[in-house]
Amino acid sequence: MTGAAVLGSLAMIFAQLSLLAFGGGNTVLPEMQRQVVQVHPWMTASEFASLFALAQAAPGPNMLVATLVGWRVAGLGGALVATLSLCAPSSLLTFGTAHLWYRFRNAPWRALVQRGLVPVTAGLIMASAALLTESTTTNWRTAVLTGVATAVFLFTRMHPLIMLAAGAALGVLGVLS
Amino acid sequence: MSESHPKPSLAALFMGFFTIGVCGFGGVLPWARRMVVEQRRWMTAGEFTDLLGLCQFLPGGNIINLSIAVGARFGGAAGSVATFAGLMAAPMAIVLALGVFYDRYGDLPMVRHGFAGLAATASALVLATALKIAAPLRARPVGMVIAVATFVAIALLRWPLAPVLLAAAALSMALAWRVRA
Numbered sequence: 001m002t003g004a005a006v007l008g009s010l011a012m013i014f015a016q017l018s019l020l021a022f023g024g025g026n027t028v029l030p031e032m033q034r035q036v037v038q039v040h041p042w043m044t045a046s047e048f049a050s051l052f053a054l055a056q057a058a059p060g061p062n063m064l065v066a067t068l069v070g071w072r073v074a075g076l077g078g079a080l081v082a083t084l085s086l087c088a089p090s091s092l093l094t095f096g097t098a099h100l101w102y103r104f105r106n107a108p109w110r111a112l113v114q115r116g117l118v119p120v121t122a123g124l125i126m127a128s129a130a131l132l133t134e135s136t137t138t139n140w141r142t143a144v145l146t147g148v149a150t151a152v153f154l155f156t157r158m159h160p161l162i163m164l165a166a167g168a169a170l171g172v173l174g175v176l177s
Numbered sequence: 178m179s180e181s182h183p184k185p186s187l188a189a190l191f192m193g194f195f196t197i198g199v200c201g202f203g204g205v206l207p208w209a210r211r212m213v214v215e216q217r218r219w220m221t222a223g224e225f226t227d228l229l230g231l232c233q234f235l236p237g238g239n240i241i242n243l244s245i246a247v248g249a250r251f252g253g254a255a256g257s258v259a260t261f262a263g264l265m266a267a268p269m270a271i272v273l274a275l276g277v278f279y280d281r282y283g284d285l286p287m288v289r290h291g292f293a294g295l296a297a298t299a300s301a302l303v304l305a306t307a308l309k310i311a312a313p314l315r316a317r318p319v320g321m322v323i324a325v326a327t328f329v330a331i332a333l334l335r336w337p338l339a340p341v342l343l344a345a346a347a348l349s350m351a352l353a354w355r356v357r358a
Contacts, residue, residue: 058272060205098250149302
């Protein structure tokens with residue numbers, strides 16, 4: 001593939017993901033992984049999981065994994081194309097509908113549609129979690145870390161960044177290998 | 178829309194969302210609410226919640242949609258560009274710096290092991306989010322079946338997202354309609 005063709009493919013993939021991302025960025029992770037690992041063999045599943053982890057370590061929206069995927073595939077241009085393609089279609093939709101939304105705020109279909117989307121969103125985010133966990137579980141120690149960290153996120157109010165730093169520190173200290 | 182609040186300038190919109198972008202580690206929405214409602218008083222809590230409802234309902238990142246909607250309300254298209262650019266500028270620069278670091282030092286055993294720990298913890302973050310979203314479905318057996326079917330289609334069968342999403346969402350809304358009727 002030439003440089004322009006790669007950028008074109010990135011734009012197509014991420015623009016499509018943008019309009020499928022009901023329930024936020026995490027719901028499209030499996031499809032993003034399918035596209036950049038299977039359909040276009042640009043990276044391995046574990047590289048993808050590493051990029052996702054890096055994106056979690058940065059502040060800001062969780063869509064930033066797109067920036068890193070684009071950058072890994074096609075450098076700085078790829079990072080910009082992937083990020084903007086992932087944001088533009090959904091942003092235009094928001095821009096176009098923000099004033100309509102206010103008018104329908106008491107319409108019964110609004111609650112119904114939202115209620116209908118919950119199970120689908122739940123299934124999609126669980127799929128993201130399963131695929132990520134599969135590629136980040138390299139041995140029983142990383143499995144235990146994921147399990148313990150999940151419990152911490154669920155049952156304590158600890159700031160996520162502290163737990164992420166703790167996970168990285170355990171790795172650096174050689175506890176996980 | 179309330180008339181009592183001063184209309185923020187484009188520079189103020191950019192700076193407001195720039196602050197959110199820098200602060201928002203692991204969950205940006207609480208910071209957005211703090212800045213928009215409590216600190217700068219651009220909107221009331223009710224207006225913010227209503228706008229957030231739209232941003233969660235539409236596809237795309239919630240906080241990105243929120244930046245677009247807030248920008249549009251106060252500054253039209255230019256306002257949206259200002260809020261979006263403000264929100265994304267610092268996080269994109271930071272994440273790319275992390276990427277460069279990973280590329281350069283990712284082969285060192287210590288860095289590699291550190292990233293293995295970071296990645297395992299990041300997976301846990303998504304796992305916890307999924308469990309939190311799925312928890313209310315315990316009271317909705319039909320919803321649970323749809324969630325499991327969606328999970329199987331995407332995670333195990335690795336089917337493409339577009340048709341799965343369309344079918345599952347249509348079915349789920351139709352069933353929600355029936356339950357209500």
